[in-house]
Amino acid sequence: MKNISILTFGLALLASACTMESKQAILKTDKNLTVPFHPEKYLCYQAENSILVDGVLDDEAWQQAPWSSTFVDIEGDLKxxxxxxxxxxxxxxADYFYIAAELKDDHIWGNLTQHDAVIFMDNDFEVFIDPDGDTHxxxxxxxxxLNTTWDLILTKPYRDNGFSIDSWEIPGIKSAVKIYGSINNPSDVDEKWTVELAFPWKVLKECNTPSAKPVDGSQWRINFSRVQWITEILDGKYVKKKDANGKRLPENxxxxxxxxxxxxxxxETWGYVQFSTQTNDASFVENADEEVKWALRQLYYREKAYLEENKCFTDRCEALRLEEVEFSGAFKPEITLYQEGFVATCPSLSQQGSWSIQQDGNIWFSKK
Structure with missing residues (x-):
């Protein structure tokens, strides 16, 4: 909390230091303004049969569930x-949110065995879940x-001075890994490893309102990541590869x-998971308000860039070049400046009320 107080005080100083010249400034920096918005979508069906979490994805329920699209580089088409x-x-x-993953790999290895170690220092599989989609x-x-795990909550993204709560635990979680081949054996060629997880709803309620688990049609923001290090075999062991200067190569x-x-x-760029009480043949429902939320996110990016250039936020839409934001009709949010930052508000496209975003990226809906 001390860090947040310091940030608020610092933003207040920046806002009060805004000069007459900078109030007339037009945003020049294009940083972060060209991130594409093409989130993946997945229909998560209700399991008809019980699932045994053993890492082997042969349960009848899993046979009925569709595979996602194959993973891409984190930068998308840029790589x-x-x-x-x-x-x-x-x-x-009724009790769990189940996730299964298949990771093809011809050389499977792992070193970390301590729970809550920094697992991405090994090759790993990662899950990110934002139930209410407010990015906090x-x-x-x-x-x-090796089925070693690390669970944590983020108060908000690091870019917004959020912090992780590593001491948070998931009582009742079930996890299992199945190795198709061997582990830590460079002398052979492996096929893949599979992961099976069951998150209890009673734990996931901590970051969700008003209920712990979804209902039919609920949409959550979720993403998955695979960290894959570039390795070589030295003295019969897997070793992370280094460049000519002795610096470790970055992970994929x-x-x-x-x-x-x-x-x-x-x-805000994670995928959408829609929960269905059906067991198949449901349809994904497009929510018109996601366009509003993304437009407000573009405003947030631009306010951040404007702050960096001019040492203050602005309530002038033209200064943020909001006419460049793609939107159904004219995007004309109401921007209110405060000593500690700003709040921008835009009417909903699908219900009575409006969406708002503030300087730390938090986004919320207010009924009319």
Missing amino acids: EKPAKDTKIKMLWD NYYEFEINA NWVWSPQGVIAMHNP
Whole structure:
């Protein structure tokens, strides 16, 4: 909380320092303004039969669940297709949210065995869940091929001075890994490893309102990531490869829904998961208000860039070049400046009320 107080005070100083010249400024910086918005979508059906979480995806319920699209690079089309395929499935019932993943890999390894270690230092599979889609208070879960896990809550994205709560735990979670081949054995060639997870609804309620679990038609923002290090075999062991200067090569980040930038903690670009009480043949419902929320997110990006250039926020739409934002009709939000930041509001396209976003990226709906 101390860090947040310091941030608020700092923003207040920046706002009060805004000069007459900067109040007339027009945004010049294009940073973060060109991130594409093409989130993946998945229909999560209700499981007809019980699921045994053992890492083997042969349950009858899993046979009925569709696979997702194959993972892409975190930057999307800016990078080449990943060298190894990854895909996921999802199901739910009265007690759990189930996730299954298949990670193709010809050399499977893992070192970390301590719970809540920084698992992405190994090759890993990661889950990100934002039930209410406000980009604040969301879950992160990581698992490696040894079934070692790390669970945490993020108060808000790091870019907005959020922090992680590593001490948070998921009582009752079920996790399992199945290795098709061997682990930590460079002398052979492996096929894949599969992950099976069951998140209890009673834990996921902490970041969701008004109820712990979804109802038919509920849509959550979710994404998945696979961290894959570039390795070589030295003295019979897997070792992370280094460049000519002795610096470790960066990891690959492969995801279900592309982020457009190397940053998993931008929840606004995660995919959509729609929960259905049917067992098949449901249809994904497009929500018109997602266009409103994305337009407000563009405003947020532009306010951040304007602040960096001019040391203050602005309530002038023309200064933020909002006419460039793609929107059904004219995008004319109401922007109110406060000592600590701003609030921008835009009417809903589908219900009576409006959506608002503020300087720390939090977005919410207010009924009329």
